[in-house]
Amino acid sequence: MFVYAANVPISTTLHLWLVKYCTPLVILALLFHLPFVFVVMGGATLSIVFNLLDKKETNPRFRQLAQDLLGKALHPSWLLFLGVIPIVCISALQLQIYGSAPDKLMQWGVMLALIVLGFVLLLLYQYTFARRDVAFLLHIGCGIAGLFSLVHGYLLFIYNKGILLYPAMWEAMPNPLDFTSFLSFFPTFLPMFVLFALIGLAIGGGFMVGKFGSKKMVAAKGAEYTGFACKVGLYVALVFTALQPAVVFWHFTFLPRAAVSWPVLVVGLSIMVLGMLVCLCIYGALLRPGSFFEKLVVALLFLNVGAFVADDYVTRDAALYEQCQYVESKAVKAMPRPAGYNPVVQGQEIYEMKCMACHTMDGSPKVGPSFKGIFDRTETVLREGKEVEVIIDEAYVRRAILSPAADLVKGYQNLMTQQNLSEDELQEIIAYLQTAK
Numbered sequence: 311m312f313v314y315a316a317n318v319p320i321s322t323t324l325h326l327w328l329v330k331y332c333t334p335l336v337i338l339a340l341l342f343h344l345p346f347v348f349v350v351m352g353g354a355t356l357s358i359v360f361n362l363l364d365k366k367e368t369n370p371r372f373r374q375l376a377q378d379l380l381g382k383a384l385h386p387s388w389l390l391f392l393g394v395i396p397i398v399c400i401s402a403l404q405l406q407i408y409g410s411a412p413d414k415l416m417q418w419g420v421m422l423a424l425i426v427l428g429f430v431l432l433l434l435y436q437y438t439f440a441r442r443d444v445a446f447l448l449h450i451g452c453g454i455a456g457l458f459s460l461v462h463g464y465l466l467f468i469y470n471k472g473i474l475l476y477p478a479m480w481e482a483m484p485n486p487l488d489f490t491s492f493l494s495f496f497p498t499f500l501p502m503f504v505l506f507a508l509i510g511l512a513i514g515g516g517f518m519v520g521k522f523g524s525k526k527m528v529a530a531k532g533a534e535y536t537g538f539a540c541k542v543g544l545y546v547a548l549v550f551t552a553l554q555p556a557v558v559f560w561h562f563t564f565l566p567r568a569a570v571s572w573p574v575l576v577v578g579l580s581i582m583v584l585g586m587l588v589c590l591c592i593y594g595a596l597l598r599p600g601s602f603f604e605k606l607v608v609a610l611l612f613l614n615v616g617a618f619v620a621d622d623y624v625t626r627d628a629a630l631y632e633q634c635q636y637v638e639s640k641a642v643k644a645m646p647r648p649a650g651y652n653p654v655v656q657g658q659e660i661y662e663m664k665c666m667a668c669h670t671m672d673g674s675p676k677v678g679p680s681f682k683g684i685f686d687r688t689e690t691v692l693r694e695g696k697e698v699e700v701i702i703d704e705a706y707v708r709r710a711i712l713s714p715a716a717d718l719v720k721g722y723q724n725l726m727t728q729q730n731l732s733e734d735e736l737q738e739i740i741a742y743l744q745t746a747k
């Protein structure tokens with residue numbers, strides 16, 4: 311809805327209502343979906359890395375870990391309830407809210423297809439583990455392609471949502487799938503995506519700590535193997551958590567002004583503080599394997615996901631105000647006026663939004679002459695270089711607004727900018743100026 315390509319319908323009150331009341335639902339779905347996706351992406355990355363390490367220099371622990379990591383993360387019923395269903399719901403809702411013009415359908419559709427394809431390929435990777443020794447390239451190829459597809463899908467996801475945040479994107483997107491326009495906005499949403507990826511990998515590490523640190527696992531697989539897995543998980547979580555504060559800071563430098571508010575700063579700061587706490591706990595867990603520090607690391611990492619979602623929410627919330635104003639001004643311009651409305655009220659709003667910077671209502675001159683008593687006063691203007699006396703009437707005001715340079719009021723500079731008012735708006739501002747006695 312906020313992307314005003316010419317073919318996108320103008321918003322209605324239903325849209326605004328949806329934005330207001332359905333955003334919490336989207337967030338709830340994200341709270342279930344994101345941790346799962348993080349675990350899958352982090353787990354798949356680590357699994358592929360260990361799979362390749364084992365190929366290079368056979369190590370039964372690496373091989374076991376590569377297999378266990380994905381086996382634990384990608385259970386088919388989890389995949390359905392935490393993976394596919396929430397992202398389909400989120401997309402459907404967002405399309406409802408932000409308009410379902412063909413280009414938007416494409417944009418969300420391609421994203422969904424990539425994500426589902428990614429899940430399917432990773433399942434294939436998991437199932438081909440049995441045939442790993444005879445067809446390694448096929449097996450690892452499925453894993454890498456699946457991961458790539460997921461990463462690409464979520465890059466599009468962040469991008470699709472980024473449109474909400476960056477006002478510059480609303481008008482400039484004739485075709486959102488056009489790769490050059492995608493690239494030109496890349497820097498603005500890149501920090502958000504990098505943060506997303508870092509949290510994903512850190513959660514992947516935390517997942518290993520939680521999974522392999524459990525008593526059941528230790529009993530089943532032996533302390534030596536699970537101890538090794540926990541240690542790997544801790545180092546992964548440490549590295550990818552330690553990088554987060556820098557990215558949060560980087561994101562701040564790109565946020566549009568309307569999106570920066572106190573909650574945004576507070577949530578950003580809490581991601582940094584949480585990150586530091588996680589690092590401290592990891593240090594403790596490395597010093598004392600099997601202690602409560604491990605559990606604390608896992609809990610704090612999941613809090614981190616919450617902070618990420620909160621960050622997404624508060625930045626969007628702050629930008630929403632500006633968006634609503636934008637939508638309203640567009641809608642007002644395009645909508646037929648209802649019968650019996652008061653054009654003077656509308657005219658006053660236009661005055662306050664577009665003219666007040668240069669024109670006063672109290673008789674004092676500013677950049678331009680005051681509007682006080684403007685109708686029927688006599689004035690000297692420069693027309694084609696000659697001074698002429700005019701009595702200000704509706705035709706003159708119209709001309710003054712539509713082509714400001716045609717008549718220059720004596721004593722003023724040619725500073726009035728083109729106002730770009732619709733016919734309705736012109737009538738409204740004139741009605742308002744007629745009341746300015």
Ligand code: HEC
Nearest residue numbers: 664665668677678679710714717718719722725726727729
């Ligand atoms: C950037 C400053 C600026 C803005 C914004 C601006 N004006 Fe002006 N306006 C001027 C200046 C300077 C003049 C005098 C020079 C001229 O006549 O072009 C002027 C002149 C006029 C006049 C002729 C006044 C007279 O006494 O003859 C009218 C009518 C007018 N503006 C209407 C508007 C309306 C309506 C808006 C808002 C939709 C608007 N202006 C916004 C600067 C501005």
